[in-house]
Amino acid sequence: MWFRLMLVAMTANGFALLGAKVLAEAGLGVRYSSHYLAAWYGCGFLLALAMSARRVSRPYLRETVIGAGMALMSFLGQACLVGAVSNGAPGYVVYPVIAGATIFLVALAGRLIFRERVGPYGIAGIGCGIAAVVILSLP
Amino acid sequence: MELGYLYLMGTLGCYTMLGILHKMADTRHCRPVVINFLLFGWSAMFAYALLARQMGPAPAIPWEVWRIAVPSAACAALAVLTFQIGIRHGSLATSWLMLSLSYGIPTLISLWVFGERLNPRKGFALVAILVAMLLVWKDKTLQERGR
Numbered sequence: 001m002w003f004r005l006m007l008v009a010m011t012a013n014g015f016a017l018l019g020a021k022v023l024a025e026a027g028l029g030v031r032y033s034s035h036y037l038a039a040w041y042g043c044g045f046l047l048a049l050a051m052s053a054r055r056v057s058r059p060y061l062r063e064t065v066i067g068a069g070m071a072l073m074s075f076l077g078q079a080c081l082v083g084a085v086s087n088g089a090p091g092y093v094v095y096p097v098i099a100g101a102t103i104f105l106v107a108l109a110g111r112l113i114f115r116e117r118v119g120p121y122g123i124a125g126i127g128c129g130i131a132a133v134v135i136l137s138l139p
Numbered sequence: 140m141e142l143g144y145l146y147l148m149g150t151l152g153c154y155t156m157l158g159i160l161h162k163m164a165d166t167r168h169c170r171p172v173v174i175n176f177l178l179f180g181w182s183a184m185f186a187y188a189l190l191a192r193q194m195g196p197a198p199a200i201p202w203e204v205w206r207i208a209v210p211s212a213a214c215a216a217l218a219v220l221t222f223q224i225g226i227r228h229g230s231l232a233t234s235w236l237m238l239s240l241s242y243g244i245p246t247l248i249s250l251w252v253f254g255e256r257l258n259p260r261k262g263f264a265l266v267a268i269l270v271a272m273l274l275v276w277k278d279k280t281l282q283e284r285g286r
Contacts, residue, residue: 034194
């Protein structure tokens with residue numbers, strides 16, 4: 001169940017990432033990146049609302065706060081990424097570090113905050129995955 | 140330390156916190172469908188606020204941009220929803236890893252659609268993604284057998 005759901009999430013997220021690539025290939029990336037982000041989140045909101053149409057109800061306070069926190073972190077993360085690249089940190093350092101270190105830090109948080117146990121195969125998988133995304137994000 | 144590297148640390152902190160909040164939403168029994176539309180709803184507000192600051196109120200978004208954004212956003216909404224449902228059945232560490240491995244998909248599609256060449260480095264990374272997925276699957280299978 002978990003693996004199948006994660007495969008769907010992984011594939012869907014991969015296609016979602018492709019949008020920025022298509023925008024760049026169409027020559028619209030520099031001029032319309034903020035427009036794209038606004039359209040992307042706006043469409044995502046409407047589609048997410050449509051996905052929940054049958055079960056939608058008023059959000060609880062905790063859902064509103066956590067949802068806002070997630071949105072803020074996603075948005076600030078993106079802003080800091082732009083800030084890093086435009087303030088002297090080279091892209092060949094920024095992208096691999098973010099790709100690899102985020103997986104490691106989130107795994108560490110899972111262990112320290114949520115007391116999760118990951119077996120030896122899982123640890124090897126995390127190591128292998130970090131290597132893969134670091135290599136892919138190298139320019 | 141250069142300002143760029145401070146921003147880099149900020150990015151790391153934000154994305155790590157995002158992962159933690161996904162798991163926190165699950166442990167606090169938040170509904171995945173609600174988290175999904177709230178995440179996009181709040182983000183849309185932030186993004187429109189930024190766009191309005193840059194371009195003035197009621198900025199026009201070209202049709203070509205919408206045409207690219209709609210299918211991409213549909214995939215993202217599906218990804219967040221399935222991730223939020225799935226994280227209930229697995230650990231944050233391996234779930235986040237699986238989501239991060241999606242970096243391989245634009246690379247694969249770039250090879251087919253945009254005619255980019257497969258160099259040894261990219262080939263190695265794609266194989267490493269498959270190996271990582273197999274190892275995580277094995278880990279999960281062993282954990283379920285152990286219960």
